[in-house]
Ligand SMILES: Nc1nc2c(c(=O)[nH]1)N[C@H]1C(S)=C(S)[C@@H](COP(=O)(O)O)O[C@H]1N2
């Protein structure tokens with residue numbers, strides 16, 4: 511018969527520290543049993559999320575915002591979507607955290623403490639749009655597996671940290687360097703320490719942009735745990751999966767990074783359009799880079815009721831990956847006629863842009879307000895679902911809200 515194992519004295523001491531109280535009969539605690547006091551019953555409260563956000567999955571944790579929650583110019587933590595592929599690291603100790611550089615194409619493999627990053631390199635801040643490549647997946651038909659994001663897997667927070675370029679200058683890269691791959695401290699759902707939940711990255715040209723940060727702050731404070739505390743790669747305008755949270759290591763690669771979720775159908779779409787439901791061979795799939803033009807109506811919230819004769823003022827945000835948004839138009843007659851919204855310049859490159867407008871309705875009844883953005887190259891959002899792809903990425907169809915005039 512196998513003897514029951516008990517939590518060690520040292521293990522008990524650290525459990526006591528986490529709980530803030532001694533585990534009195536701890537010597538009887540079987541190994542592998544999680545104390546209830548350490549299981550937070552309310553994930554939303556634990557991560558500072560608004561209770562009205564939508565939980566898509568708790569293992570791994572995936573939470574999205576509703577459109578009207580994204581009304582702030584700069585997204586606060588409580589309305590920021592969470593997309594995890596694995597388990598959030600349990601120990602994220604800033605005192606011992608370090609970021610190391612390795613890979614085939616690094617000249618001087620090095621490691622920096624958090625303190626060194628903060629004190630040795632200039633600090634920069636940018637507002638950066640991060641949208642999950644799968645935002646809008648719920649609309650695909652035939653359906654695509656994965657989190658059924660509707661419209662709320664997008665954010666634009668203010669990120670502060672050091673430029674990745676400054677770090678690459680410091681470690682030195684060889685002429686063969688083409689890609690930067692990230693590695694992080696989150697753990698695989700299987701519990702296998704040899705597996706990474708995700709390890710993606712960016713081509714060198716993206717890594718060298720001014721706005722590509724190794725960030726240690728979000729909205730002027732330490733990065734919240736769910737969003738990568740204490741250190742995160744942030745590359746705005748690209749699928750947010752390239753912005754590695756809980757960053758511990760960057761590999762300077764001499765080829766396209768081949769980490770977890772860089773291959774197969776992960777974050778890749780058919781290089782050429784395919785028929786809905788088609789099977790697509792690996793070689794026909796291309797990595798998603800800059801995200802397509804898109805917009806979101808954040809006020810009023812869908813379902814608003816207003817009296818006849820009162821003009822409706824509305825607003826939202828628009829973004830276009832690496833490009834700027836040049837125009838946002840709205841329609842109240844199901845896309846038959848379009849009118850221009852007023853559109854602000856972005857706070858900086860790769861930040862979303864705010865738009866607003868005012869509209870009068872001709873008579874009582876049901877209406878839909880549609881918004882449609884056009885990027886600086888002249889490409890507009892499709893009114894309905896764009897190209898089908900196996901994993902349901904890049905749905906940038908126009909956002910609509912329902913209204914009633916009474
Ligand atoms: N280490 C790590 N980084 C990660 C992920 C992850 O699971 N682990 N998820 C990625 C994906 S798919 C997205 S969409 C964004 C989500 O960022 P957020 O949770 O801060 O909104 O983080 C990216 N970075």
Ligand SMILES: [Mo]
Nearest residue numbers: 593642643751
């Ligand atoms: Mo994502």
